[in-house]
Amino acid sequence: MGSIILRTLDRGEVTIGEPEWCLGHEGERVGYLADITHNGPATVLEFDGVELLSARISWAPFAKLQPEPYPVASVDELGSLEPGRLRELAAATALYAGDLYRLANEAERLRGYRS
Known part of the structure; x- marks a missing residue:
């Protein structure tokens, strides 16, 4: 320092x-x-x-x-x-990323195709 x-x-x-x-x-x-x-x-x-x-x-x-x-x-x-709370945020962000993937898949299903 x-x-x-x-x-x-x-x-x-x-x-x-x-x-x-x-x-x-x-x-x-x-x-x-x-x-x-x-x-x-x-x-x-x-x-x-x-x-x-x-x-x-x-x-x-x-x-x-x-x-x-x-x-x-x-x-x-x-x-x-604090470090523990930051890890909780990281975990919540990872779960949210999964939600975004599921939402994208649902949008594709509703459109009738997959990219």
Whole structure:
């Protein structure tokens, strides 16, 4: 883990640890120490140029409202997920993929052909 110096409104310049997976804080405007969040690269589910789901490793070590003593996965509107909950999301997504296949098969059946 390296370190970075950031200027905050409540603490002035602070030196904090920066994990190797963090994309950095270049040009980032930091309000308060509690606002500092480390973010890794996004894993994106995209179809026909439309982003359907995005997830990344995230860590807000100084957060007050939702403390994050350890890195979590940040998933779009779902927010921060612990590893077990992320696995549950992956399983639900896999089941949903099966539902989509069944729906495609039903649509083909109703149309009277198979591709």
